[in-house]
Amino acid sequence: MTTKKEYKKNLENGIITEEMLELVLCSLDERAKRYKNKREQYNEQKKFLLTTLLKPTCVEKTVETKLVVEKIFLNSEEECEKYKKNPKFYNVICFSPIQVGEKTVIPADIILKEETEKYFLCYKTKNCVFYLPIENSDRYSNLPIRTVDRLKINDQKELVSAQFCKKLIELAKSGNYQHIPADE
Template structure:
């Protein structure tokens, strides 16, 4: 999208408004989702391929995704989360035959892959099962009215937010966005430079934004 004239004027005067920051967050967040989807696309495309992803396309999208998420985190440090959201996800977990859980854990979980390898020291076979186990993912939730954002947080860090309510949201589904409707990466980087150098005046105009 074309950078609003007001944003360009503010930037020249080292002014950051809530609206500017929200649009920057929206841009990097959606770009990250676009890269996530491309990463998955190339991972699926080259899975089982004899020559693999020789150009490292999947890895390039993964690195770009993490860069956008890092930019998102830096901008969010200027705000206070409204609450904590939790959702139950599934994680692929490998259980080995020498573990106590082997043979019992997967009784209630579908085995998606079984196999074995030979221990390089004992030369004895080691059997394993890959299963999907549930776990709870937590997110700091920031609500700006016209849009909102989640950022993952480890469970052990929740104690740092004793006043925030934890709300179970069931599941979280996110999508990317056409980059034509997003603020440019060049503009976002200029905003980040002001934040990193602590060289800005913040104007909170959240109350003026439409919900």
């Protein structure tokens, strides 16, 4: 985590390069994973840098599927067959009839498929992709929406010190900086 002299000099001169920004954002991401008690703080710092220095390129949507089991009792084999044919259920498993008091019932597991859509603003730099969760995509109708199986994970091995992160954030907050994007 030794900070390059070039980066220190850039900060002294009010310069934020894309490479420096990537390192700080990846470092904040990694710290948010490692230090759960400070996760919110690191995520807020990341959000500030992303929204101050970069523009989102698209909205990425993921769909999480979760199976939920509800246990019920049915009155007959015919009722079990009706449940099995109902398309709103992912699966229905009927078990052997049992006696409950004077009544015979059929225990069954109704398996429901619940899908949850999650939306993320996608910010791209030359080497990395960063995401900010959003409630829905309505506010960002000017951006393309891409449905993805999973979000890309940055493979950044090099991290910078917490002090360097703090200094870069302070420089961005001052508004007195020059942001130099990477050469394409």
